Amino acid sequence: MTLTGEMAFAELTEVSAQIQAGAVSPVALTEAMLERIAAKDGALHSYERLMPESALAEAALAEAEIARGVVRGPLHGVPLAVKDLCWTADAPTAAGMALHRAFMAPEDGTVVARLRAAGAIILGKLAMTEGAYAGYHPHMTVPLNPWDVEAWPGTSSSGSGAATAAGLCYGSIGSDTGGSIRFPSAANGLTGIKPTWGRVSRYGAFELGGTLDNLGPMTRSARDAAAMLGVIAGYDAKDPTSLRAAVPDYLAGIDGGVAGLRIGLAPRWMAEGTDAPAMAAIEEARRALVDLGATMVEIDFPDSQQVLQDWFPLCAVEAAVAHEATFPSRRADYGVILAQFLDIAADVTAADLQKIALRRLAFRGEVEAAMDGIDLLLVPVQGMSGPTMADILTAAEADPVIADLLRFSSAFNMTGQPTITLPAGVTSNGRPVGVQLVGRHLDEALLCRAGHAFQSVTDWHKRHPRLQ
Template sequence: MTPLHELSLAEIAQRLREGDVTARVVTGQILDRAQALSARTNAFITLLPERALAAADRADAARAAGRLLGPLHGVPITVKDMFDIAGVATTAGMPSRIDHVATQNATIIERLDAAGAIIIGKVNLAEGVFGKYLPPFNEPLNPWSLEHWGGASSGGSGVSVAAGLGYGSMASDTGGSIRMPSAVNGVTGLKPTWGRISRHGAFELAALLDHVGIIARSAEDVALMLQAVAGPDPKDPTTLARPAPDYRVALDEPVSGLRIGVPRQWLAHGVETGLLDAIETALAVFSRLGATISDAALAPEPELVDRWYDICTAHVALVHEESFMRHRDSYSEPLALAIETGRSLSSDRLQRAYRYRSEFSGRLAHGMMHLDLLAVPAIPTAPPTRRAVETMDNETMFALHRFTSPFSMAGVPTLTLPCGLTPQGLPYALQLVAKPLAEPLLLRAARAFQKETGHHQRRPGLL
């Protein structure tokens, strides 16, 4: 029998609904695994066993009374330690915030609780949702290879899902922080349309670029979590006013007739050959399923990551304006540099960055007028080693972001999913990009691909 931690979120949710297993048993096993592997993965900042077991008991009591709490009834998940949980510290990966205890829940925590989810802990993230991983938290370790990168600031979310330490994780993405951990950990990550999920009670990095999203094992799992948290929130006036649809309804509809564009000019330079081959193989699967594959008329955007960095650092400087003055010595150099860069930006440069953002969003919209999806890498290579990332210069680091930051700038939804393995047995990933609010289409396309291929069912062998 498959161990409980290896099941998908959808599978464990079904078993819980049907009474094959109790929430107490599932939560207890996941907590035991999280505690046993905590030091080896560095996935967690704070485990919440008492809160989790109490929630599991409430879920079991509700089911015994003939009542299910919601689509995530009894399912253990994790959240990135940037979301407030009342009575628990929100560190945002910053040593100066270890004692920063929240007094109320973030909106997504309220919605997860209402949907019956069991939050077992808060997972690791880079300093300030931006910089490097700092002691005492340290860097999450990729369960496919401990020498390889666990991803950007949502690394704890990607590692926890890949390692079976929770069936899904709430995360965030400002320039790639859901997509990169999803890619290198062989899991599925959704960066939804900007404003689709509330940011109330979330630590801010750059408000106009921050997307709250989801990492899980499959598109079906992501859909279940998205159903629980998406939608308008009066506490966050930047959320979209349009109600969220039922993301589960069309999951298994066919994808025949789907129009997928490939911006081959974007892929012509700097993309690893093995990854290109894996993407072409994935596109052939979509073609067999009835989708039409064509070239997308989108030219490369050589300035885009630079302009993204301008906007991001300007916001970062505002967020840290007070604390940077008081705790300058506790900041790592990457975050301190970002703050100082943001503070020094001229108004002319910042206005050019905002204009570039608007123009790019328009070019993207025009380029997708006759397309449903774009297919691009999430990162241009196989998962890099931790050492390689630590020693990257700015040019190389910006190149790593060239397939993620564009779609943060435009605020459009993307979904990253595994599409193969390197010769060394590490995951390759594909990123699908859609028009605003087309999450149902993204999820349907990814679901069809995953049913056909099974890449998402591979599990890392180190744990």
């Protein structure tokens, strides 16, 4: 089959319906997607590694099962891709690191295993920053933003963002330690869910910050994100930190709307350092949600400056633990940005960590108190809209600027709350801008419902880049 632009940019759930109706062959679709990747990804570098043999075998199995009336769910027969920090037993997992390029995991990570058990087709491994931190290793490929190759593609899950936005898969897995699902989702015009910490197993995923890391879906719509999250969420005995709470059917109530919901706005928190496109996107979301029947409530968000400053040493220490087998013993194999970040850990004392832990707990309680009386919170993804790669590299040299970039993201890694990122505008030069809805712990179903309601009356999520 020929993969037209319309079909390449279709939503995962739309493609799933066609597959299950017998109108689309998983094998033909996978072949066409691999051909599209070969034709388009040379200019984008979103894939670190393709897995065509296993993908075609998975497609053949899905096609045979569906023909017999065996349907495993909404991902069955749908081509997806995973960030290259997710273990795959049949292909190397590099995690953006030159020294791990040949690493073969002993088994699939839990997220990959669950996708495969649901009948999804894994097209390949998506490029990312080194070790899921902020910079790319000089010997690894750097993904480009399909909307504008000068634009920042988002940080570590940048390959996931670029591939999904460019129609090179129907959804992807990203990870988020300080914003790495949300930044590339916003930068590439996607819908992404950072789940509640522990909602999705982290077993079989390279670690950056163990108490901050999350795996989640990056897709073209809230409905698609709900479909993927429903497959990957849930307790996993291999990850004792995963939550035992039952996983709801995120798709079942997605049409419930937002009428009667109270959605918070924190104007004082948002005002400082937030540019005009980001505020325009917030206004777009506010207006649409009010028209749908939600009530907006102004709240005072707790001062997040200290917890934001705490994120850096905490994440550095957790990353140093994750890298202790190879750093500093193999420092020469590391890029400068990750190595300098790991160096921070040496100056963090036990007393420092205890103070951070106590402040983190206090902040979490303050946020919970601030959200009393509201169902969700509407905030920007970042204060700086549509930055270029050069902007980010310059910002990396000035800690206060980077801290400002993380202001609306890392706070919710520190609290462990779930968020959904939704495309809600563009800059004057056409780069996507996103907003976040933030929920209470384990409120992903409500986030999916609210995101879908917003997308039922807007078309930002249906806009796609024009590829050469």
